[in-house]
Amino acid sequence: MRRPLIAGNWKMNTTVEEAASLATAIAGGLQAGYAVDTVLCPPFISLYRVSETIRGTALKLGAQNMYFKDSGAFTGEISPLMLKSICQYVILGHSERRQIFGETDQLVNEKVRAAVAAGIIPIFCVGETLQENESGKTGEILTRQVSEGLKGVPSGKEVVIAYEPIWAIGTGRAADGTQAGQTIGLIRGVAAGILGQQAAGTARILYGGSVTAANIAEFVGEHQIDGALVGGASLKAGEFTDIVKQTASLKAKP
Numbered sequence: 001m002r003r004p005l006i007a008g009n010w011k012m013n014t015t016v017e018e019a020a021s022l023a024t025a026i027a028g029g030l031q032a033g034y035a036v037d038t039v040l041c042p043p044f045i046s047l048y049r050v051s052e053t054i055r056g057t058a059l060k061l062g063a064q065n066m067y068f069k070d071s072g073a074f075t076g077e078i079s080p081l082m083l084k085s086i087c088q089y090v091i092l093g094h095s096e097r098r099q100i101f102g103e104t105d106q107l108v109n110e111k112v113r114a115a116v117a118a119g120i121i122p123i124f125c126v127g128e129t130l131q132e133n134e135s136g137k138t139g140e141i142l143t144r145q146v147s148e149g150l151k152g153v154p155s156g157k158e159v160v161i162a163y164e165p166i167w168a169i170g171t172g173r174a175a176d177g178t179q180a181g182q183t184i185g186l187i188r189g190v191a192a193g194i195l196g197q198q199a200a201g202t203a204r205i206l207y208g209g210s211v212t213a214a215n216i217a218e219f220v221g222e223h224q225i226d227g228a229l230v231g232g233a234s235l236k237a238g239e240f241t242d243i244v245k246q247t248a249s250l251k252a253k254p
C-alpha cells in the first residue's frame with residue numbers, strides 16, 4: 001500500500017507574506033487530518049517562513065530545486081545542507097528547469113543522488129514534449145530520463161517520481177487518466193530495472209500537468225497513480241485542499 005502524496009509547486013509565485021498566508025489557509029483547510037502526504041513547495045525565499053507557519057501541522061515542506069554540492073563558489077545556488085534542516089522533499093528535474101535552464105539528465109542525476117544522500121526525498125520529474133508524444137517517442141524518452149536520473153541511487157532510499165508530460169503543464173490540457181496510469185506503469189517498470197522490483201513497487205509515482213479539483217479523481221482513481229504534483233491549482237487554498245481531500249477519499253476505497 002503506497003500512501004498518497006499531493007505536492008503543490010508554487011513556482012516563482014508569492015511574496016514571503018503571500019506564501020505565509022497561503023500556507024496558513026491550506027493548513028486551516030486540512031486541519032481535520034487526511035491520509036495524504038501533503039507537501040508545499042514555495043520559492044526558496046519563503047521556505048523558512050513557511051516552515052515556521054506549518055510547524056505542528058501535518059504539512060510537509062519541499063524546495064523547487066537544489067544544487068548537488070554542499071557549499072562553495074556556486075553563486076545563486078542552494079545546497080542539500082541548507083535545505084535538509086527544514087525541507088523533507090525537493091523537486092528535481094522539473095521540465096522548466098530542463099527546458100529553460102538547460103538541466104541535463106546527468107545534472108538531474110547528480111542532484112537526485114545528493115538529495116537522497118542528505119536525507120531529502122527527491123520528487124524527480126520526467127516527461128515528454130508534445131512533439132515526442134506525437135511521434136510515438138514517449139516510451140523511449142521516459143526510459144532514458146528515468147534510467148539516467150535514477151542511476152546510482154542506493155537501494156533503500158526513497159524517491160518520488162512525477163510523470164509530467166510537458167504539453168500538459170500549465171496548458172489546461174491534462175493527460176487522459178487511463179493513459180497517464182499506463183505510462184506510469186511503464187515508468188515503474190523502468191524504475192524496477194534500476195532500483196529493484198521491491199523499491200519500484202513501493203515508490204510513489206505522481207501525475208502532474210493541469211491537475212485541478214475538477215479532474216484529480218480521474219488520476220488518483222488509477223491504481224498506478226499515487227497522487228499529483230500540482231502547479232497552478234496549488235496557489236488557491238480552497239482548490240488545493242479539495243484536491244487533497246478527494247485524493248484521501250478515493251485512495252481509501254478498496
Ligand code: PEP
Pocket residue numbers: 009011164168169170171172208209210211229230231232233
Ligand atoms: C507543475 O508545475 O509541475 C505543474 C504540473 O503545473 P500545472 O499544474 O500548472 O500544469
